[in-house]
Each structure stands twice: as C-alpha cells, then as structure tokens.
C-alpha cells in the first residue's frame with residue numbers, strides 16, 4: 334500500500350481529473366440504481382396498483398436514467414484515461430530523468446532489458462490500475478454503500494441476509510492478496526530477465542551467428558520463457574484456488590436472498606416490487622464481493638510494479654554534487670593526482686597514483702591490459718570516485734565542482750565506441766547542437782574523418798546504423814574522436830581512441846591535434862610506442878601502480894618496461910645495436 338500512497342503523490346497535478354472521474358463513477362452507480370427502483374414502481378404501482386397513467390412517466394424516467402448513465406460511463410472513462418495517461422507520462426519522465434543521473438556503477442549492476450521492462454511493462458501495470466482498477470474499485474465500494482443504504486430502508490433483515498457472506502469473501506480476498514503478491518513480484522522480475530535475454534540476443538546477434546550459437550540462444554530463451562510461464566502459472570494456481578471459493582460464496586448470497594426474500598413476499602412483509610428491487614440490486618451487492626478478488630489482484634500487480642519503479646526513483650546517484658559546488662565555466666586544464674587510490678568493492682585497482690599535467694600537456698598512459706588505465710582516467714570526470722587521495726583540476730578537488738560543469742570541460746573518447754543511429758553530422762555535434770557545419774567539418778578534419786565522410790553519398794548527412802553499423806572500426810573511432818573535438822574542451826581523454834586506425838592516419842591525427850591553436854590537456858591511453866612518443870609525460874602502469882614515468886627519451890634511457898615494449902615493437906625495423914646507438918646513450 335505504501336507504493337500506492339507514493340503514486341498518489343504523483344497525482345497531485347491531476348487531482349481535478351481524479352475527482353471528476355470519481356464523480357462520474359459515482360453518478361454511473363446512481364443512474365444504474367434508478368432502473369431497479371422504477372421496476373419496483375412498475376410492478377407495485379402500475380401493474381398491481383392498476384395506475385396505468387404512471388407508466389409513461391416511469392418509462393420516460395427509465396430512458397433518461399439510461400441515457401445519463403451512458404454519459405456518465407463515457408465521462409468516467411474519459412477522465413480515468415486522461416488521469417492514467419498523465420500519470421504514466423510523468424512517471425516515465427521522472428524515471429528517465431533519474432536514469433540520466435544515476436552513476437556508471439548503477440549501470441554496471443543493472444541490465445538494459447531489465448531497465449527497459451520497468452519503463453514499459455511496469456508502467457503499463459500502473460496505468461491499468463488508474464484506468465480500469467479505479468473504476469472497478471470505486472464502483473464496487475459505492476454500489477455496496479448505496480445499495481445497502483437503500484435496501485436497509487426497505488427491510489433490514491433481508492439486507493443483512495444479502496450481505497452476511499461478504500466478510501467471508503473479504504477474508505478470502507485478503508488471503509489471496511497476501512499469497513499472490515510475492516508471486517507477482519517474481520513474475521515481474523522474470524519478465525525483466527526475459528526482456529534482458531531478448532535485448533542482449535538482438536544486440537549481439539552478429540556474435541551469435543558468427544559462433545553458430547542460435548541453438549544455444551534458443552535454449553537460453555526457452556528456459557527464461559518457461560520460467561516466466563511457470564511463475565504466471567503459479568499465480569494462476571493460487572488465483573484458481575481462491576476464486577471459486579469467492580464465486581461460490583457470491584452464489585450462496587443469491588440463494589439466501591431468493592430463499593429469505595421469497596418467504597417475506599409470501600408472508601406479505603414486503604411487496605413483490607420490493608423483492609424485485611432487491612433482486613435487481615443483488616448483482617450490485619455480489620459484484621463488489623466478486624470484484625474484491627480481481628481488484629486485490631490488480632493492486633498486488635500494481636504495487637509489485639510500483640515497487641520496482643520507486644526502487645529506481647528513490648535511488649540516490651552515487652556520484653553527485655556537494656552542498657555548494659563551484660560553478661566552473663572555463664578551466665585552464667591543469668590536472669593533478671595526489672596519492673590517488675581506487676577500489677571496486679574489496680578489489681584494489683589503483684594505488685598511490687600521483688602526477689601533474691600542466692595545461693596543454695599530453696600525458697600518455699601505457700600498461701598491460703587490466704593494469705588500471707581506464708580506471709585512472711575515469712576519475713577525472715568523476716565517472717567513479719577516488720577511494721583515497723585527491724584529483725585536482727586547476728588546483729581544486731574535482732568533487733568541489735558542479736558535476737555538470739566539470740563534465741562540460743572534459744571530452745572523452747571511450748574505448749568502446751558508441752554512435753547513435755543518426756546523421757554523422759548530428760553524431761559529431763552531439764552535446765553541442767548549436768555548432769555549425771564548419772566546426773563539425775573542422776573537427777572531422779583533425780580526426781582524419783572528413784575525407785571518408787565526404788566520399789559517402791550523403792556526406793555529413795549520411796544516416797548511420799545502430800551503434801554505427803555500416804562504418805568500419807577505424808571510421809567509427811574517427812567519428813567518435815571528432816565528436817569529442819567539437820566540444821573544444823580544455824581536457825581531452827582518449828582511451829585507446831585510435832587503436833583501430835592505421836599508423837599513418839594515426840600520425841596525421843596526432844599532428845593535427847598538436848597543431849591546434851587552443852591545445853587541450855590530453856590524456857592518451859595507447860599501446861603503440863608511435864602513439865605516445867611525443868607525449869610530455871608517459872606513465873607506465875602495472876597492477877594499479879605507476880612503475881615508470883618520463884618522456885620517451887628518458888624512458889628509453891631507463892631501459893625498463895617501456896624500453897622492452899619499444900624493442901618489441903621496433904625489432905622488425907631495427908636491430909639491438911641500432912636501437913642502442915640511436916636511443917640509448
């Protein structure tokens with residue numbers, strides 16, 4: 334129920350619709366009750382009382398009541414639809430906004446398909462409650478109240494007989510709710526898993542086909558699908574255990590009414606018309622009892638879904654602004670790490686990292702795979718938070734800056750390229766929609782992408798496929814680099830950004846980067862000596878620690894790890910003697 338209360342808070346802007354819907358649902362109940370009363374008058378006054386002249390006005394009232402009821406039905410649906418659609422819109426907006434704010438770590442733990450199912454299936458369950466559930470629930474309550482109030486005036490005993498089984502039905506409905514809610518939770522979770530399986534399969538379909546794993550994937554899907562079926566089946570089993578009991582008790586109410594009411598008519602305590610009125614109202618008494626089950630069912634489903642949505646909505650991003658962050662509109666680009674350490678849980682990733690990058694300098698980071706290069710650069714824009722030490726930007730702890738401002742000042746070319754299925758121009762201008770084609774072209778020029786883009790049929794207006802399908806690995810990297818360059822940020826991070834580009838093109842890119850008037854501080858993660866040799870400082874990481882540092886020439890002289898890599902990469906073109914003569918004093 335707490336989830337339903339939280340949803341109520343989201344309705345605050347639409348309470349007018351809510352109350353309008355409520356009024357028309359109640360009017361529908363009232364107009365539905367009028368024919369029962371008219372039946373009684375027709376039987377008692379027109380037929381038995383021989384007052385034929387009343388028939389026309391009673392039938393006119395019948396027609397008007399039916400007409401008004403139809404209008405009330407239309408308007409109740411209209412307002413519940415507006416209400417539920419607006420609620421859905423706001424909830425989706427809030428969830429999407431929260432998803433934009435949550436940190437990298439959240440996405441490491443939650444799968445895309447899982448999150449998608451919250452955005453779709455769970456949202457729909459909530460909409461259903463406010464579209465259909467609200468009508469059913471309100472109608473059930475008001476039928477019960479109004480009918481009991483009317484009938485009690487006619488005959489208290491008969492009314493009590495008619496509703497005497499309600500508490501028992503209510504008890505079973507409650508038991509059903511308690512037992513079915515955890516199953517619905519499992520159903521929702523399984524639905525997410527199923528979604529994730531489909532999403533991952535479609536995203537990775539090329540790998541699936543390349544490895545001939547269609548049968549394996551079918552098997553995996555089949556397991557998830559089966560499990561979804563079983564969980565739904567279990568919910569249906571519980572449902573089918575309780576539902577017949579409630580149906581039976583509802584039926585028994587009819588029997589009791591017919592039996593006791595019939596006797597009252599025979600003994601003359603009530604008129605035939607009153608008994609008919611009871612009879613025509615009977616479904617209005619039984620309906621709410623029968624509806625308790627489906628309503629409980631719907632509430633359980635919705636609260637399981639709402640719980641999953643609020644779980645995310647109430648999550649605080651792990652990385653957020655401090656109380657009074659500094660507004661940083663333009664920074665110079667000085668970056669300093671002071672004794673920085675990083676752990677993911679118990680696993681220590683970086684230890685005691687210290688270095689200084691002056692504005693405009695290039696810092697290259699090399700090291701074996703898994704040595705912590707990406708983790709190190711991820712600390713600069715605060716994708717993750719240092720566990721110890723400080724990351725200073727222009728002399729201030731990067732945590733003291735407004736997060737949005739900070740990230741505005743840093744451009745990142747990630748190791749894994751992601752492009753949107755959009756035009757190339759829009760991909761490059763991502764985050765800076767105001768930049769003109771000239772700037773887009775000059776960024777593409779620096780990243781050596783301009784030529785191949787212009788050779789395409791639609792040039793910069795060419796629409797690329799999902800994740801950049803249709804471009805080669807090296808082309809994707811160059812578009813991704815242009816996207817970072819267009820930002821003209823004082824800090825540029827290039828994580829293996831040119832690994833798929835041939836050495837000649839890479840050389841051109843480096844020269845173009847070097848010759849820019851407004852040079853950024855560049856962090857360059859690379860594996861090739863040719864990529865890093867002009868850097869102002871090269872850091873060699875091993876197992877989360879800097880084990881060597883210096884310029885290319887200094888590191889060659891040290892004859893350590895860097896020198897070993899150098900020899901390895903240049904052995905084809907230079908022999909040991911040549912290397913020693915040219916590079917080592």
Ligand SMILES: Nc1ncnc2c1ncn2[C@@H]1O[C@H](COP(=O)(O)OP(=O)(O)OP(=O)(O)O)[C@@H](O)[C@H]1O
Nearest residue numbers: 441677682700701702703704705706707708709748
């Ligand atoms: N989000 C994460 N949660 C837990 N461990 C992580 C996470 N990201 C990276 N790691 C671990 O941290 C270590 C360093 O990873 P990182 O990606 O920084 O290495 P790298 O030097 O950039 O490697 P590569 O050259 O292969 O890209 C690895 O052992 C990796 O398994």
